[in-house]
Amino acid sequence: MASNGNGSMTMNGNGLAKIQTHKKHSNEICHDDSGPTVKAQTIAELHSLQKKRSAPTTPIEGTQTPFATLSEEERHRQQLKSISASLASLTRETGPKVVKGDPARKSETPRVSHEHHIAPTIVVTDSALKFTHVLYNLSPAELYEQAIKYEKGSFITSSGALATLSGAKTGRSPRDKRVVKDDDTENELWWGKGSPNIEMDEHTFMVNRERAVDYLNSLDKVYVNDQFLNWDPENKIKVRIVSARAYHSLFMHNMCIRPTPEELENFGTPDFTIYNAGQFPCNRYTHYMTSSTSIDLHLARREMVILGTQYAGEMKKGLFSVMHYLMPKRHILSLHSGCNIGKDGDVALFFGLSGTGKTTLSTDHNRYLIGDDEHCWSETGVSNIEGGCYAKCIDLSKEKEPDIFNAIRFGTVLENVVFDEHTRQVDYSDKSVTENTRAAYPIEYIPNALLPCVGPHPKNVILLACDAFGVLPPVSKLNLAQTMYHFISGYTALVAGTEDGIKEPQATFSACFGAAFIMLHPTKYAAMLAEKMQKHGATGWLVNTGWSGGSYGYGSRIKLPYTRKIIDAIHSGNLLNANYQKTEIFGLEIPTALEGVPSEILEPVNMWSDKKAYKETLLKLAGLFKKNFETFTNYKIGKDSKLTEEILAAGPIF
Ligand SMILES: Nc1ncnc2c1ncn2[C@@H]1O[C@H](COP(=O)(O)OP(=O)(O)O)[C@@H](O)[C@H]1O
Ligand SMILES: C=C(OP(=O)(O)O)C(=O)O
Ligand SMILES: [Ca+2]
Ligand SMILES: [Mn+2]
Incomplete structure (x- = not known):
């Protein structure tokens, strides 16, 4: 009987090998407890050792913002209060009770504490009694876990991207996009033939807003992203995106400008809020509704409501519409264009409709990428509105478009692609789900992206x-x-x-x-x-x-x-x-x-x-x-x- 050197075996009476567990020599490595032991008495304790709290949790020294003087506890409370206010509806006098963290992980989430929820003043319905858990600016890794655990059709591909399905809609629905016509917008905006602005009244907007907010509040948890638009520091816009899917949260994480931890600490009140209740339809008995999809914009309220479509591009392009309103007011031209800059500082704009080559041609190995789709041209030059790119994937190949191909890795959202069920290798030629397969990745995934994404005229x-x-x-x-x-x-x-x-x-x-x-x-x-x-x-x-x-x-x-x-x-x-x-x-x-x-x-x-x-x-x-x-x-x-x-x-x- 051979010994493998980790112990010795002898035959017992039944002919089976008997394993001797005592040490023969003290220097022989043969036992489970031979290495250093973990500093934990229980499995729960062991798990608690695995994660350490993200920095920074204390104010940055020298910051002159009002928040810098607040305790972490107080800042946290204000943050939740602001999110609760965003989710306020008529079914409650105030916003819902919100707590930070994943409801599935109550035992291991130290942030779920009773000091940290915002309680309503009057209980009107059962919905006012429940908590809405807020998953606030999660990281890509956390969002991957959420998507894979809770969203059917979410998989990790062989290159590390997150494959997702956008549901029944795999493209935008321009005929279902509505804008509130009020005394201001009636004169300011372009209405009528050729205009994208299909009118709705304020009351109908509020009906849809309430529907979206009630839907979001009925869930165990919602995702909240607080991010920025526009790399021009003078004209940066703070956006909040409330959504029900990790897919939507990761998409916007990639597409908007990601705040630093310090910027997030001092975020305050958003300039614009999206309520994405895309899984839930609008009510077709509601005035103006012509389908179960509605994307509604209220400029005075600085809000957008999405019902009946999960296509994430609606959020990206919806915010672009908002910029097309806000920026010209500041004498800044908003552009549906890609933009790059040469080594000598020459900037080029690439205008074009979908599929004409903005993303492909602005992503140029010999030049620095400023952005692939949405820009501003101000008195000082150009700036990208976004923090990521949204590339078409149909027939994508490493040979023809290496930079885009290589950007499809961990953190990237891959929409509606088809892959091998075992190897998870994506077949970019497969149109089974849609022709409009897409990848959304942070701009820094392109090796020669220019950061910050600004350039001269x-x-x-x-x-x-x-x-x-x-x-x-x-x-x-x-x-x-x-x-x-x-x-x-x-x-x-x-x-x-x-x-x-x-x-x-x-x-x-x-x-x-x-x-x-x-x-x-x-x-x-x-x-x-x-x-x-x-x-x-x-x-x-x-x-x-x-x-x-x-x-x-x-x-x-x-x-x-x-x-x-x-x-x-x-x-x-x-x-x-x-x-x-x-x-x-x-x-x-x-x-x-x-x-x-x-x-x-x-x-x-x-x-x-x-x-x-x-x-x-x-x-x-x-x-x-x-x-x-x-x-x-x-x-x-x-x-x-x-x-x-x-x-x-x-x-x-x-
Ligand atoms: N001659 C060409 N110039 C630009 N793109 C081309 C050309 N031939 C084929 N294509 C393909 O057309 C698509 C252009 O789409 P994309 O760059 O995403 O456009 P946009 O960003 O303007 O929506 C890509 O899939 C690209 O590979
Ligand atoms: C996201 C879009 O951008 P593009 O196709 O221009 O890249 C779109 O038009 O929906
Ligand atoms: Ca487009
Ligand atoms: Mn594009």
Whole structure:
């Protein structure tokens, strides 16, 4: 009988090996208790040793805020009071009783103490008797645990990302987005044809708010995120997001700017609050409701209510709408654009609708990323509104987009992707759940992100259009009037998925490349853009990231490496000095040659075998542009009426 050296075995009478547990030599390592023992008498004590309290729990020395003088206990009480106030509803005289911590972990959560709940003054209903546990600014690791434990469809993928399902809705629902029309917003906002602002009255908002808040209060626990928007320190907005899912909390953790522990200690009252009760529908008997989904914005109350959709992008883009209202009031232009900066400090903006390439092209290994989707342009330069990126994942590959691919790791939320049930390897080509698969990651997951995410005034303004007709040139240089014409038109062919219900590309015009998010009339933003571009000498470009050699279904999409070469030539300044020729109908200036790109693709007609079909398609698109622009012909843009005339003349002529 062999001995393994950890003890010795002998045969007993029954033929079974008898294990001798006594020590033969004192220096032999053979026992459970040979190592140092833990300093715990019970399993519970052992578990309590595992977690140490997060720093800082005491005020930072020298901070001159009112909070700095408060005790930790008092600050904690005020924080809960503020959250309780956020969750106040008519079923109670005050906000609910809120306690910090996971209800499932009562025994191990030292923060659940009776001093720390906010009690109502009058008990009106049973709901007033219950506690609502608040999971406040949890870390990604904590949110992973919550999601995996409580939310079906949550899994860790092989790269460490959290795979989640957004439920029945896998894209935004723009037709269900409503804005309260009151005496102020009636005059301030853009209403009517083409506007994204579908009206509702204050009373209906309150009905939906109450529904959302009561739903949230009925739960054992809610997630609360206190975060910031806008990297410009002068124009930072404090946002609070109350939600029912760890998925939503982690998504916003990634997408908004994350406060430092000190900033969180001194957060105070939020400037804007989202109530996300997306699992719960709106009541279709409620006035204005046309479906069971409603995303409601009340600017005066600084609140947004989400019912009937769990698609997390509603929160991100909902806050973007708010910025499109708040920032212009401060003479700051809000932009639906990506933004990056070169080593020499040259900033480029990438405007475009969903799927046109903002995220892909602003994430450029040779440049620093400022942001992929939402920016502000102020008197001092550009700033990102967000703290993260939201990339499309369909057909994502490590070879084609390494930076985005590598950002999909621990902490990243992966929406609606399909993966191998055993290896948890994601199949990015699988559209079984949706075409609009997405990854939300903190901006610092991109290796060359610029932190803080701010830069000087832009040098190039790139308008991206994914032209499904295949007639727009891959790149055109625009004069200011043309830039404004195309900015106001906001043309693209919507690529499947992001907006609910769209399955095939179709021509779309969306003013300012983001009509779904703007709050004021498009000409307000256009005038600001024109003024800023003029003042800072920025050049406008139109880049078609869509089809070549035929329309969708016949031609093919322009290869990403070619588009990247075009963008490189814009950044370097080389394209500015190229030879140009003018196209018919649209009157666009197109380069005759460009390094790294086959010259024949630069002029779309070359790529079409059927020249007659090309001409017909070109005229068809020109007609659509013309028809779309009719809405704007009666508006003056800025103070300069000459510019307005030039803009009107900068469209297709036929
Ligand atoms: N020539 C091209 N230029 C830009 N993107 C392209 C091109 N060809 C294919 N694509 C794909 O199109 C999608 C562009 O989407 P994305 O960058 O997320 O747009 P946005 O951020 O504007 O919504 C990506 O999936 C990208 O891989
Ligand atoms: C989140 C979105 O952004 P984009 O598709 O422009 O990246 C959206 O439009 O819903
Ligand atoms: Ca978009
Ligand atoms: Mn994007």
